[in-house]
Structure formats: structure tokens, C-alpha cells
Amino acid sequence: MPTDSKAAVAQALRTAILSGEYAPNQRLVEIDLCERFAASRFILRAALQDLAAQGLVEFQRNRGARVRDVSLAEAIEITEVRIRLEGLVAARAAERITMSDTANLRHLVKEMRAAVEHSELLRYSELNAQLHCAIQEIAAHETAARLLRQLRDQTVRYQFSLSLVPGRPATSLPQHEAIVAAVTAKDPEQAEAAMRRHLESVLTAYRALSIAALPR
Amino acid sequence: MPTDSKAAVAQALRTAILSGEYAPNQRLVEIDLCERFAASRFILRAALQDLAAQGLVEFQRNRGARVRDVSLAEAIEITEVRIRLEGLVAARAAERITMSDTANLRHLVKEMRAAVEHSELLRYSELNAQLHCAIQEIAAHETAARLLRQLRDQTVRYQFSLSLVPGRPATSLPQHEAIVAAVTAKDPEQAEAAMRRHLESVLTAYRALSIAALPR
């Protein structure tokens, strides 16, 4: 990328979008953003183009940029891809895990259990992200990690509503435990299988949402 | 994207890079490209940024763009991802295939067989791409297709050298036949497995290259 400030602006705008500060389909007027992020239109445009390449915003000719609205159907497609990629990552993590990694993962699981017990949904959701992230770091698979980051960004909106489905933490906690068990046992195949099972259940939850949404 | 000409320039430049007209690490001087593609620097820059987002070129601050050199290690990572994604796509294709699709796939296989018999390497390589492409179209999985296109673009260079490995077509032809057989039999699991086996063998070939390259 030409400039370094572009990256900073892109990152700031990304977090703003992900935090829901800009709603899907909301127009992103360049001048307003320039003011907010104290950047020139040139820089801002470059940042927008970056985010467009990552699927967070989309351009319409002569109508500028808007926050891209990913449909539930698309979220399902993305999850189907994630199942495979996170499976790969889990397998690699099982091959490469060290003892300090093991301690870290077990600690995370313990905290997740506590969060579920105390019904701290937000905390659980946060730990969930941390766990997946930690496994990705252990795997050290740059290509998969980059793609997963992108895909996850596109579905944050749904991840939130998923975590609100009653009973979701209760079903996903043991799955996470199974994943960590297989990864720490250095069993790539089991790890991949456990991760796939976990995300398959996420996929099922999405499909349920999708059916629920149909007959409004 | 702002303009439509940007997309055209990006596409032209992409094919130029993929065809090897610009070598890895070769500098892409903006003015020269402007002249060649009859575009303003503004447009050209936007196109470059696009290609950078797709991993085909990379920027170095104040030193402009150059063709990105993907290492063999990276090609291996990419293939590991492709194994999973193409597996997903094959499974989906098996679920959705129609009769006319079936005829099309079988025709492609027949041509591949002929190409192998006559030792037409280039033709076989071309048909190979067509087959994978056809399966992707049947699957109609936009998310996976987009990612695969990107990943494939990054590895074209290696795909060429792979097809020159002696005996490669002989081993990959039956694998392709197995994939088509499973997909046309509408058996998603078999299709995914067959595709994975096929790409695993590609991966093995890459690893062999990588070892051969080590002791220079």
C-alpha cells in the first residue's frame, strides 16, 4: 500500500463498521469520513478500496461506498468455508502445539466454563473469539489465518445474534472442550474432526435462523 | 470500485502478470503501465491496489509496486487451503449436478484422456483448469469460488512447473476420473474425498519440489 496512514484509517473505519457504528447499507460519505478520521479524501478512498476488497464495504458506480450487507445465505456460505479452514487450522495446531500453548488453551477453556456458569454471554462470546484466535496462532498458517480473519469480519453481525440463541453456550462449550482436548493431545485428525463438528453446529444454528426468518 | 476502467486495467494487468510477462519481483513502474494500458496514473494506481489486495502485487513504501513473489512454502500453504475448499465445492457440486452438467463433465474427462494419450501437456493443463472451473460453476458457491480464484492466481507459476513433472498427468488423470465419477453419481462425501485425494497428491508433488530445491 502506498501510504501507512491508509492502513491506520482503514483499521479505524473497520472497527467502526464492525462495532455496528455504521449500519449495513448505510452510505459512507467521503467528506464525513475525512472529517472523522482526519484524513484527506485520497487516503480515505484508498482505505475504502481496501475494505471493499475485504468485502466490508461495496461501491456503486457514482454512488460511492456503503457498508456491505451480507445476507444470511451468504453467512451460511461463509460458515461452510470456515468449517473447512478452521478444521485445517486445528489440525495444524495439534501438530505444532507446545507446552506453554497447552497451558494457555486450558486456561481459556476454564474461563469459558466459568462464563457459562455465570451466564456471562458477552464474556463467553469474547473468550470464544480468543480461543479460535489462539488456535490460529499456534497453527501458524498465514494463508488460512488471513482468509479466516476476512470471513469472520463479514459475519460479526450474525455472530452476535447467534450468541443470544438460548442454550447456545451450553451446546458449544463441550465442543470447545473437545477441540482443546484433541489439540493438546496432538491428534490432528481428532482436532480437525472436533472443530468441524463444532462449526457444523454453528451452521445448523444459522440454518435455523434462516428458516425462522422466512415466514416473517 | 469507483470507475469501470479501473476494473478493465486491473484485468489486463492481471493477465499480463499471470502470463509471466512480468516476472516475480519485477518493479511495476506506474508511468510505463500508464502508457501500456492507456490509463491515467490515478486509474492505474487503483488497479494496482486491487491486485495488491488479491496478493498478486505488493507495495513497498516509496518504492512502488512489484510483482509479488510467492514462495514455494506459501504455495504449499495455499494448496493446503485449496484441498479443503475444492473438497467443499466438489461435495456441493455432487448435490446440485444436473444431467447436462454430467454430459459436460464426462466430455471434459474424455478429452483429458485423449490429451494424455497424445502427450499434449499444455492441452491437458488447460483441460484441468476447465474441469475444476466447471465443477465450481455447478457448485454455485460464490464464497468458495472467489477465494479459490484468488488462490489459484497466486500459484499459476507453480502449476506450470508442476505439469512438467514427468508422469504427473498419468497420476492425476485417474484422480480426475474418480472425482467426476463421484460428482456425477451425486455422492457428496465420495466427491469431497476424491477431490481431497487429488489435491493431496498435488501437495505431495509440491513438497517433493521443495525438498529438491533445498540442497541447491
Next chain:
DNA sequence: GAGCGCCGGATTGTTGACAATATCGCTGGC
């Protein structure tokens, strides 16, 4: 003769202004 610093050309990064286009409200006709 080798190394170091300086200068000039080449190339990229950035800006502000201008042109093109869409959006929206207004006016007038029916």
C-alpha cells in the same frame, strides 16, 4: 584505491481543484 557524503534524476505519495453524475425539491401542465 576505497569509503563516505552529497547532489541530481527518477519515481512515488499527496493534494486541491475541476468535471461528471446522481439526488431531491420545485414548478408547471394536465
Next chain:
DNA sequence: GCCAGCGATATTGTCAACAATCCGGCGCTC
């Protein structure tokens, strides 16, 4: 009262010029 056409305004798309930076060659010193 409503719709079509039209003009004003807001916004984006593009450009050409300017500033910043890097690269290579030159001379100077030791």
C-alpha cells in the same frame, strides 16, 4: 391533486501539478 420535467445541490470520479523520497553517480578525503 398528481406526475413529468427541470434545475440546484450534494457527492463522487478524475486529473494534473506539487512535494517527498529513493537510487545511483560523482567527487572528496584519507
